[in-house]
Amino acid sequence: MTSEHNRPLTLRDVSEASGVSEMTVSRVLRNRGDVSAATREKVLATAKQLGYVPNKIAGALASQRVNLVAVIIPSLSNMVFPEVLSAISAVLEETDLQPVVGVTDYMPEKEERVLFEMLSWRPSGVIIAGLERSDASRAMLKASGIPVIEIMDTDGIPIDAAVGISHRRAGRQIAKAILKQGYENIGFMGTKMPLDHRARKRFEGFTEELARNGVEIMDQEFYSGGSALAKGREMTKAMMERSPDLDFLYYSNDMIGAGGLLWLMEAGYDIPGRIGLAGFNGVELLQGLPRQLATMDACRRDIGTRAAQILVERLDGGGTEERVFEMTPTISFGDTLKRY
Amino acid sequence: MTSEHNRPLTLRDVSEASGVSEMTVSRVLRNRGDVSAATREKVLATAKQLGYVPNKIAGALASQRVNLVAVIIPSLSNMVFPEVLSAISAVLEETDLQPVVGVTDYMPEKEERVLFEMLSWRPSGVIIAGLERSDASRAMLKASGIPVIEIMDTDGIPIDAAVGISHRRAGRQIAKAILKQGYENIGFMGTKMPLDHRARKRFEGFTEELARNGVEIMDQEFYSGGSALAKGREMTKAMMERSPDLDFLYYSNDMIGAGGLLWLMEAGYDIPGRIGLAGFNGVELLQGLPRQLATMDACRRDIGTRAAQILVERLDGGGTEERVFEMTPTISFGDTLKRY
DNA sequence: ATGAAAGCGCTAACAG
C-alpha cells in the first residue's frame, strides 16, 4: 500500500529506476529526438509502473513554453458561452494546446483580476469575449506579447484580432425584417445592459433602423436576474396590459422570448398575425417549443472555431494580416414572424 | 509605442528599475515579511508603471505551491454543472485558491487524459464528479497525494471524500411518491446511460422500488443527442401513442420532462389527473412554463459549496475524519404530480 | 528591514 502524502515522483526517480539518463527519459516522455526502441520501451515501462506524472511547471519554466490558451468569457450560465467554448476545444484538441477558462461575470474589475491571474501563468494565447475593457486589461494584453483574439463582437477596434458579428448590424437587420413585414407598434424587452455591450449594440442598431424609418419603440422593459423564461412571461404580460396596441415584440434573447411566446399563446393571441415575436441567439435548447421563435443565429460555433484556428495560425507564425473577421448572422423566421 | 513581441518582464527588471533587491521586490509583491513603507511604495509604483505580471510558473516551482484546484466535470452544456461550479467558485473566491475546469464528456478515457494534464500542473486539490472511474484515474488520484473530493454521488466508495446525494435513494423516493398518489401505469424516458452512472442509479432505484410494490415499468425509451426539449416532446408523443394506458411519466431530467409536458398540454391531457409527470434536477431555467413540473432538487449548490469547504479544510490541515457527506434532496410536486 | 546564495524539476544546447 502506498502512503498518501508522498512526494510526487520526479524525472530523476524514473531515471534511476530505469538506469537511463534524465535527459533521455525526458526525450522519451516528450517524443523528442531519436531514442532507441529498446531504451524507449524500458523508460515507458518504468514510468508507467512508477505512476510518474511529469511536472509541467518545471517543464514550462525550462522550455519557456506553456501549451495553455486562456479563454475568458462573461458567464457559463448563458448557454451561449459553453457552446463557443466547445467549438474552441474541438479545434484545440487537434493541437497540443489546452483551453483554460476564466469567467468575468460581466464585470470589468473581475476581468482584470482573471486576466492578471491567467497571464501570470504565461499562456500561449488569449481568446477573450468582447472588445470593451479597462485600460489596465488592455495594457496587460498588449504587454503580454502573445496573440489575443477578441470574440463575439466586431463593432470596435481589436487589440490584435477579432472574430464575431456586428451586433449593431444585427439589430438593424432584424428591425428591417420586422418593418418589412408590416409591423409598426414595436415593443422591446431585454436585460439591463450597462455591462452587456453586445446587447446594448443590438438595441442601438435596432432603434436606429426604426428611427430611420420614422418608427419609435412603443414600449420597453429591462430586467435582471431570475429565470429568463419566467421573466419573459411576466414582462410580456405586463407590457401587453400596459400597451395593448403592440403588434411586435423584440426580445434581446431567446429565453425571455420563449417565455413571452408561451404567455401569448395561452392568452390566445394570433401569432404571427395579431402579434409577431423575435428573439436573439438561435439556441438549440428551445427546439421543441409549440412554435419556433423567430431568431437570429449568432454564429457561436463558427466564432469559436474560427477564433481557435486563427490563434493556432498565429502561433505557427503563419498569421494573416487580417485583423477583423466578421461573420454574417442569418434570421430564421420560425413561426412567429410573418413572411411573404 | 511598445513593440508587440517583447520579452515579458521579470522580477529583475523591477528590481533594477527600482534599485531594490529582487528578494525585497518579491516580498513586497507577495505581502510577505517586513518591508519598510517607503521601499514598498517605491516597488509597487515601479511594478505598476512597468506593467509587471509575476511569473507564477517560476513562483510555483520555487515555492512548491500551486493555488489551483482542478474541477473535473462531465459537461458544461448540462446546466447542472455550471451551477455546481459557480458554488465552488464562490467559496474559493474567499481563499487564494482558483478553480480550473476540465471537461470529460462522460468519457472515462477523456477523464484520464484530463486528469493527467491537470495533475501535471500539481494543483492543490481535486474536485471531480462521480465515483466511477478507470483504475488508471484512481491510481493517479491516489498517488497525487492531494485532497480529492468526489461530488454529486454517494453510492460507492470514495477515494478520499465524497459529497453528494444517493441517486439510488432518489429514484426510490420518487417511485414511492408516485405510487402513493395512486399512479400505476408508469413510463420512463431518459438518456442512454451506459456512462451516466447517476442517471443509471436513479433508474435502478426507481425500478427497484416499483418492483418491491409489485409494479413494473410499462414502457420506456432512451435517447441521446439533440435538443432535450424536442426529444421529450417526440418521445412522449411516441410513447403515448404506443402505450395509451400510461398514467405517469418519469423523465430522467427536467428538460425532456418539459418537452413532454408541453406536448401533453397541447394534446389536451388532464394533468395531473389523467396523467402525472416528474423530472429530475429542479432547474430554475424552467420556471415560467405553463405548469410547474414535479421534480427533485439535486442539491447542486449545496454540493458545490460543501465540497469546496471540505477541500479548504483539508488543505488547512483541519479535515474531519468523515468521508461521505450525503445531502437529502426534496421532491417538489409542482403542478404535475397529484398530492392529497 | 534587506540581501546573497542555492536550488525547485525540467529542457536547450552542445558534446560525444
Add this chain to the structure above:
DNA sequence: CTGTTAGCGCTTTCAT
C-alpha cells in the same frame, strides 16, 4: 543515439 552542463524566474534559507 546518449549524456553533460547550464540555466528558466522565482522563493527558501540563512546572513547581516
